Amino acid sequence: MTRIALATASADLEARFRAATGGAFLPLPPAPLPSNPAHLFAQLDGAPAPDVVVLDAELAVDHALDLATLLDEQCPQIAVVLVAEHGPDLGLAAMRAGVRDILHPQAEIAEIQSVLDRAALAAQALAHTVAPASSDAPPATGRVISVLSPKGGVGKTTVATNLAVGLARTAPNSTVLVDLDAQFGDVATALDLAPEFTLADVVHGSAARDSMVLKTFLTLHETGLHVICGPPSPAAADTITSEDVSQLLQMLSLEFRYVVVDTAPGLSEHTLAALDRTTDHVLLTSMDVPGVRGLRKELDTLAELGMLTPARHVVVNFADKRGGLSVADVEATIGTKVDLRLPVSPATRVATNKGVPLLQSGGRDPVTKQLRRLVERLTIPETVTAQPDPDSRPPRHGRRRGR
Structure with a gap:
């Protein structure tokens, strides 16, 4: 009909x-x-x-x-x-x-x-x-890349927005960024956007069931990146369920090559729902003892839940040798190697205050170069997959909490 x-x-x-x-x-x-x-x-x-x-x-x-x-x-x-x-x-x-x-x-x-x-x-x-031609083969799905950190204030949104902008440059109109910090997400500020619709809008109504409708609710950034910004009020987070998040990421992965998820600090229900759909982890810590120990706990928890995928990338932000910790100290504590180091740089603060990510404005400073390397790790098949740790449990599909 x-x-x-x-x-x-x-x-x-x-x-x-x-x-x-x-x-x-x-x-x-x-x-x-x-x-x-x-x-x-x-x-x-x-x-x-x-x-x-x-x-x-x-x-x-x-x-x-x-x-x-x-x-x-x-x-x-x-x-x-x-x-x-x-x-x-x-x-x-x-x-x-x-x-x-x-x-x-x-x-x-x-x-x-x-x-x-x-x-x-x-x-x-x-x-x-x-509509695509019918086939007996299952539909191809894009990669869901979740940017994770146990603590706030470590530059997670900076990394997520730069990664998304960089991927959008390699795949125009094929990258979407989701601000999954439903209470205090600031992706809109980091990208200097004034979204008409936010996460709370796209998980309800027709957009939650029809990918064509969903696409019209996305905010388009000038780099060609599609964005779902966080709600304007923390109260809106109460209207978003883990099932809503799972359904949203499934729909987006069928429409976009890259789905970048900026998660809230810690392991909330929304983040765990995203991890059920995640193909690649970007694990972030600052170069200090609380941050590094927090990342170790997060890695242990994800391994226990069977949510660690082989494709993961450990990033140390605010790397500074004068802080009393070395990269070797960090690796010894978290039990795996560090893939990228983002040095302390005034350019990062300026870019954040302007709402223009470093990979949008370009530049040759050390932070921008390292962010480009992160994009390359996600786009070059030969470098995207890290070997699993011998002591970690093999990844399983879906959560196993309380089962």
């Missing part, structure tokens, strides 16, 4: 649509047309994404054409019908916007049925064109 959504403030037009479809359509709230597809989907009240969207453009033709253009770009499997009086230039403008048909505002029921039938056929054809 074709799913139809009608955006109109006209009660008369809605009544004729009801008669033409037998009530089998979803009327959107009688308000001005949404400004973008995400706003349109947010009005669906959790219903699946429509196959056909009808936009009443009688009072705002340019606005409707702009929305149709965005739908054609972001949701190419949706057929858009425009309700407007035919003008000399409207046909060409509508065609350029990807509109499939134009319906007169006073169209009779029979004409409405005819237009909707044509739009339904177009939607079916578009779905077959956009």
